[in-house]
Amino acid sequence: MKILVTAKRVVDYNVKVRVKPDGSGVDTSNVKMSMNPFDEIAVEEAVRLREKGVATEVVAVSCGTAACQETLRNALAIGADRAILVETDVDLQPLAVAKLLKAVVAKEAPQLVILGKQAIDDDANQVGQMLAALLDWPQATFASKVEVGNGKLTVKREIDGGIETVEAALPAVVTADLRLNEPRYATLPNIMKAKKKPLEVVKPDALGVDVAPRLAILGVAEPPKRKGGGKVADVKELVAKLRTEAKVVS
Amino acid sequence: MSTLVLAEHDHHALKSSTLHAVAAATKLGGDVDVLVAGSGAGAAAQAAAAVPGVARVIHVDAPHLAQPTAENLAAQVLEVAGGYTHLVAPATGFGKNVMPRVAARLDVAQVSEITAINAPDTFVRPIYAGSVFATVQSKDAVKVITVRTTAFDAVPATGEVARIETRAAAADVAKTRVTGQELTKSERPELAGARVVVSGGRALGSAENFKLLEALADRLGAAMGASRAAVDAGYVPNDYQVGQTGKVVAPDLYIAVGISGAIQHLAGMKDSKVIVAINKDPEAPIFQVADYGLVGDLFEIVPALTQELSG
Numbered sequence: 001m002k003i004l005v006t007a008k009r010v011v012d013y014n015v016k017v018r019v020k021p022d023g024s025g026v027d028t029s030n031v032k033m034s035m036n037p038f039d040e041i042a043v044e045e046a047v048r049l050r051e052k053g054v055a056t057e058v059v060a061v062s063c064g065t066a067a068c069q070e071t072l073r074n075a076l077a078i079g080a081d082r083a084i085l086v087e088t089d090v091d092l093q094p095l096a097v098a099k100l101l102k103a104v105v106a107k108e109a110p111q112l113v114i115l116g117k118q119a120i121d122d123d124a125n126q127v128g129q130m131l132a133a134l135l136d137w138p139q140a141t142f143a144s145k146v147e148v149g150n151g152k153l154t155v156k157r158e159i160d161g162g163i164e165t166v167e168a169a170l171p172a173v174v175t176a177d178l179r180l181n182e183p184r185y186a187t188l189p190n191i192m193k194a195k196k197k198p199l200e201v202v203k204p205d206a207l208g209v210d211v212a213p214r215l216a217i218l219g220v221a222e223p224p225k226r227k228g229g230g231k232v233a234d235v236k237e238l239v240a241k242l243r244t245e246a247k248v249v250s
Numbered sequence: 251m252s253t254l255v256l257a258e259h260d261h262h263a264l265k266s267s268t269l270h271a272v273a274a275a276t277k278l279g280g281d282v283d284v285l286v287a288g289s290g291a292g293a294a295a296q297a298a299a300a301v302p303g304v305a306r307v308i309h310v311d312a313p314h315l316a317q318p319t320a321e322n323l324a325a326q327v328l329e330v331a332g333g334y335t336h337l338v339a340p341a342t343g344f345g346k347n348v349m350p351r352v353a354a355r356l357d358v359a360q361v362s363e364i365t366a367i368n369a370p371d372t373f374v375r376p377i378y379a380g381s382v383f384a385t386v387q388s389k390d391a392v393k394v395i396t397v398r399t400t401a402f403d404a405v406p407a408t409g410e411v412a413r414i415e416t417r418a419a420a421a422d423v424a425k426t427r428v429t430g431q432e433l434t435k436s437e438r439p440e441l442a443g444a445r446v447v448v449s450g451g452r453a454l455g456s457a458e459n460f461k462l463l464e465a466l467a468d469r470l471g472a473a474m475g476a477s478r479a480a481v482d483a484g485y486v487p488n489d490y491q492v493g494q495t496g497k498v499v500a501p502d503l504y505i506a507v508g509i510s511g512a513i514q515h516l517a518g519m520k521d522s523k524v525i526v527a528i529n530k531d532p533e534a535p536i537f538q539v540a541d542y543g544l545v546g547d548l549f550e551i552v553p554a555l556t557q558e559l560s561g
Contacts, residue, residue, distance in 0.1 A: 013494050013514045017378045026382055037495045094350070095359050120494050122377050124362045129320065129350035138425035139320055141347050154429075158489070160343045161440055162433035166319070168426040178496060179488040214359035218372065218385040226520055228539040235554040238526065238544055246524045246541065248446070248503040249470060249559060 001148070001170075003046040003055045004110040005080065006101065007062045008036040009071040010121040023219045026121075035071045038116025040078070041176040044183040045146055046114050047079035054148050057081050059108055063092055063100050069199060076194035077186035083199040084108075088211060090204075094122075096211040098130035103207035105135060110171065112153070117142050117175040128175035138168035144179040251280030251370060253336040254308075256327055258344045259286060259294035261316075264301075267340035269404035272301055274397040275338045276405065277367045281305040283334075284412075287326045287419070289316035295414050302409035312419035317428040322420070324351035329420040331356070334392065336370070341396035349396050358390035365401035379494035379517035400500050400521075437468075441490070444473030446503045449492055449519070452479040453508025453529070453548060460485055462549070463507060466556045475499065475519075477509045493518035508548045511536030528552065 011017055011026070012034040018027045035043075049055040060075035062068040063086040072083035086100045105113060118125035132139035140146075140155035144163065147154040153168045158177045186194070204211045232238045242249045253275040258265040268284070275282045283306045286295040295309035308330055314322055327348065331337055337352060339345030341363040353360035365383065366374035372387045373395065441447065448467040450460055460474075467474050475497070476490040492499055494514040504522035509515060511527070511534055519525070520539050527540035528551050537543040544551060 011378070014512065016513045017381050019382055026378065093359060095354060095357075098354060120379065123379060124360070125346050126350035126353070126360050126362060129347065130354035130360075132320075133324065133351040133354035139347075139351070140426060141320070142343060158343065159431075160442065162431060164428055165430035165432075166426045167429050172426075178491060214388065214390055215361065216387040216389060218387055220377070220382050220384045223380065223383055226525075226539045228525065228541060229537060229543070230541050231537070231543045231545070235544070235551060235558050238542055238555065239558045241542055242503070242524070242526070246503070248524050 001055045001112065002057045002059065002108065002110040003049060004059050004061060004105060004108060004113045005039070005042045005046045005075065006115040006127070007039045007043060007060050007071045007075040008116070008119045009033050009062060009064055009068045010036045010119055013037060013120055019220050019222055023221060025217065025220055033067070035074050036116050036119045038118060038120070038176055040183040041178070041180050042114040042116050043075045043078045043080060044181050045176060048181065049148060050079070059084060059110065061086065061101065061104055063088070063097050065089055072199055073194050074186065076197045077191045078184060079190070082197055085199065085201045086204060086207065087201050088204050090211050091213055092211055093213050093215060094124045094126035095130060095214060096209070097127050098134055099209045100204060100207060100211065101127070101131050102134045103209055112148065112170060112172060112174065114174045114176060117177050128173050132173035135173070138172045140166050140168060140172060141175040142177040143174050144177050146174055146180065251278070251335045252333065253278050253280060253282050253338055254331060254334040255282060255284045256323070256337070256339040256345065256348065257284050257286045257294065257298055258340055258342060259288060259291065261288040261291040262293045264294055264297045264407070266404060267342045267344070267399050268298070269301065269407060270399035270402045271338055271340040271397045272303060273402040273405045274364065274367065275336070276303040277402070278336055278370050280335070283308060285327065285330060287315050287318060287323060289313055297407070299412040299414050300408040300410060302405055304410070304412045307412055307414045309414055309416045310419040311416070312422070314422035315419060317431070319426045319428060320347045320351055321423040321425040323348045324355065325420045325423050327352045328355055330417065336393045336395060338395045338397060341398050345396045349394055353394035356392055356394065358392050358394055359388060360394045360396065361386060361388055362396050363398045364395055365398050379498055380521060381517050439471065439473045441473040441475055441492070441499060442497050444499070444501050446470045446472035447475045447492070447499055447501045448472045448505045448507065449475035449477065449509060450480055450485070450507045451477040451509030452483055454480060454485055457485045462552045466505070466552055469556050469559050470503070477512065477515045479512070506536050506540070507552060509536055510534045511539065
């Protein structure tokens with residue numbers, strides 16, 4: 001069984017993002033970029049399924065600029081077998097990415113696609129669900145446990161207030177939530193090995209996909225700064241202030 | 251212009267998230283209809299009909315909608331979506347699961363988790379976990395939208411009586427099957443919707459020491475949270491995590507204990523109404539966002555605070 005996983009290149013979660021002076025977008029030049037943490041969890045899960053003998057091959061896909069090759073090398077270092085970059089300089093929105101992935105799925109014919117539940121840059125939380133819809137496949141989003149056997153998928157998924165268990169026949173789409181696993185750190189030997197693994201580059205045109213944006217970004221802005229910095233001397237003063245000034249405790 | 255709101259409900263009553271989604275829908279202008287898809291959900295449909303601002307309730311009832319899957323709900327929305335310019339759902343686990351499926355089938359973009367409506371086609375939404383807000387304009391004929399519930403005050407639950415139209419359910423797509431549900435039976439409120447959150451960081455030092463925070467949380471009726479550092483150190487499970495890669499919370503009171511205030515944590519809690527920070531390092535970044543900072547040893551302060559609040 002082949003598993004397709006996604007690896008989006010995003011601003012590292014430890015970086016404080018800044019809005020460009022003209023408000024047209026977020027400044028991503030000279031900023032540390034990393035794999036979307038939820039995608040890292042997806043890659044880890046796929047690699048574990050291969051290590052358990054459930055899957056035979058893990059293919060990592062990224063859609064974006066040539067720089068995404070670095071992100072794919074990272075996925076290969078975690079343990080993916082090969083990688084595909086759908087290369088474009090267009091600002092890709094979720095529907096376009098879902099269409100690109102659908103085209104890759106048509107070529108690769110995986111039984112399972114695992115994606116991060118959302119990317120930490122645009123926070124859209126759409127691509128997995130959209131891909132499942134376009135493929136007319138079942139979806140199991142926000143997965144905290146994935147089991148595959150006898151052509152059947154069993155997923156425990158995070159819902160508001162608890163866990164829901166769903167079953168589906170393969171092929172299917174899964175999106176990874178935080179609790180699914182703790183991604184491993186890529187070791188130096190594996191980073192070296194990853195450099196030699198195959199990485200194919202394709203263009204959206206070759207996949208027959210129109211990637212034009214559907215949403216116009218009219219502008220971005222930072223929210224009003226929070227006025228913090230207040231201090232209290234001791235517990236008594238803190239409780240008094242919470243009671244009489246902030247009125248948030250009784 | 252007309253809007254269809256997909257109701258989140260438990261068949262007997264509406265979830266409060268639906269009232270927030272209706273609030274956003276009424277701001278769009280035009281008629282607001284509500285789709286109640288369930289099994290034996292007549293009571294929920296009647297509840298929806300009582301919500302002020304709702305013109306019509308579309309009620310569909312079928313056994314396969316008892317524990318509805320995203321596939322079946324999306325099919326149901328699509329079945330009745332003709333003629334609407336806006337399709338709206340709350341940006342909860344429920345809405346997030348279903349609506350992108352609807353959007354993809356309609357070949358339109360989804361606008362996720364909007365926090366403001368500037369025009370019927372122009373919305374504000376948080377990106378980078380709320381560090382930045384983007385204003386976006388949809389060029390599509392149909393706008394598929396999820397609504398951040400904390401950004402729109404709920405409409406009242408009752409006040410009017412709208413028409414209820416019962417329709418046949420869409421056929422069972424039978425893609426996935428819900429085979430079980432374990433709802434957390436915690437005495438504490440759920441982290442995402444809690445009025446008060448008590449969060450701990452790496453400075454707690456151990457899983458055992460998180461019990462100190464539990465006593466404080468119990469006193470305040472608070473949910474428990476944690477920084478990513480505390481989760482990574484194995485002190486608490488991953489679902490405690492507040493931050494860009496965890497849950498985004500906006501309670502009335504957020505108490506950060508032994509949390510330095512990494513950017514990714516601040517992104518998840520800085521919309522809280524009142525922030526209290528307890529940390530021994532006076533230079534910790536968390537103090538820059540705190541309304542009430544208390545510098546000192548958490549192992550002395552937290553028990554004292556719990557006691558003072560009980561007094």
